[in-house]
Amino acid sequence: MQPSKDICWSLTIGMVQLAFMVLPVQAQECSKPIGKPNMVLAEDSITKVTFGDGTKAKFECATGYIRAGGSLSVTCTAGVWSEVELTCEKRSCGTPGEVQNGKYILDGILFGAKATVTCDTGYKLVGSSVRNCLVGGWDGRVPVCEVVKCGKPPAIVNGGPVSPPEEEYNYRSVVEYSCEKDFTLFGAKSIVCEKDGKFQPAPPECKMVSCPTPVVENGVRTEGRLPPYKHKSFVTYKCNDGYKMTGEASLTCEKEGWSASIPTCKAIDGPTDPGPTDPPAANNHTWAILGSVLGAVVVLCIIGVIYKFRDRFRVGYSGNVATNISEDREL
Structure with a gap:
């Protein structure tokens, strides 16, 4: 019975020693490494669950991102991964192109950005109004802005x-x-x-535009055509003697009718007869002066006539006296 106990004890000690030998080996393995945002494990590393001591795992940038620098791989050392050095940045799609008779309104040119098209006034969009910045660049085609018809x-x-x-x-x-x-x-x-x-x-x-024939009593037409009067026809009137015009003498036929009201001719009022009334008191002095002047002229005319006849009488009388004296002397 003693030999069997020794054998069991030996086996137990062996198993413990084996366990201590295996544990250090298991502690040196690494689980899946974790990268930074916008990156994933490469295809050859993504299927592994554990990584042995000294093994490497490889990262790559996620869809829409490109490598900006740093190493792609990390190393498992004593169960610990080395620091991830890879950095990724968004892929640029560049300019979406030129839109004839329109323009893009961009919210960026990096992965995930959108470009919205607006056409100039008088033009309409043919196709989609939005383009997206994807992995391969801008999707779709450059839109067309056609003129409105x-x-x-x-x-x-x-x-x-x-x-x-x-x-x-x-x-x-x-x-x-x-x-x-x-x-x-x-x-x-x-x-x-x-x-x-x-x-x-x-x-x-x-x-059709027409204007009625103007009727101007006590007046005559001096210019313009005879009726009918159509658009832009014109006439000019003049009043008869002894009448005065009120209103415009010339009229033009417009869209709404004659350009002004039809003129009228009114009789001109003559001076009023004052009748047998005495002249105004203000004129009495004038009439008195005029009467004095006329009286003086009449007196002077009478005196002139008297003097004229007197001279003739004297000449005749002197001739007669001289004749009589000469006759007496002859006798």
Whole structure:
């Protein structure tokens, strides 16, 4: 029985020694290493659960990131990994390109960024308005901004576009209208193709314009045509003698009617008869002076006549006396 106890004891001691020999070996292994953000274990290392002493594990940058520096690998030494030196940064997609008649609004050019397209006024987007910065660069294609187009311009009665209408018009194209003979254009003469693909403002209208024949009593037409009076016709009137005009002498037929009210001719008032009333007191002195002057003139005329006859009488008398004396002497 004694030999069996020795054998058991020997086996026990051997097992303990073996355990002490195995433990140091197990303590030298490393579990999976943990890297920094934005990196993962490489394919040849990711499947392992433990790493023996002195073995290496390899990292690589995560999707969308690129190596910025540092070693890719770490080493297991006595159960401890060496420091991770690898650094990763976001991949750059660069410029998304140029958009003709539009532009990008960017929130960055690194992995995960977005580029939103806006077209200029009068242009519309064809395709997606957003591009994403992915591993391989910007996704999708450079979008296209096409010019907005308008269809045929509206037709109008008694008129139409000056030039033959086309099937479509580009943004900011202008269409000009005109009216047929004897019709007048009301509203905007031209319309424009706007950013919403419609013409603005509303097209004009063509209407017949006529004005009633003016009636000016006690007056005559001196200029202008005979009725009917259409748009822009004009007439000029003059009053008869003894009448005075009130209002505008010339009228023009406008869209809303005559440019002014029809003039009138009113009789000119003559001087009033004062009747047999005495002259105003203010004129009495004037009449007195005038009467004195006239009286003096009459007196002077009478005196002149008297003197004239007296001289003639004296000449005649002297001749007669001389004749008588000579006759007496002869006797």
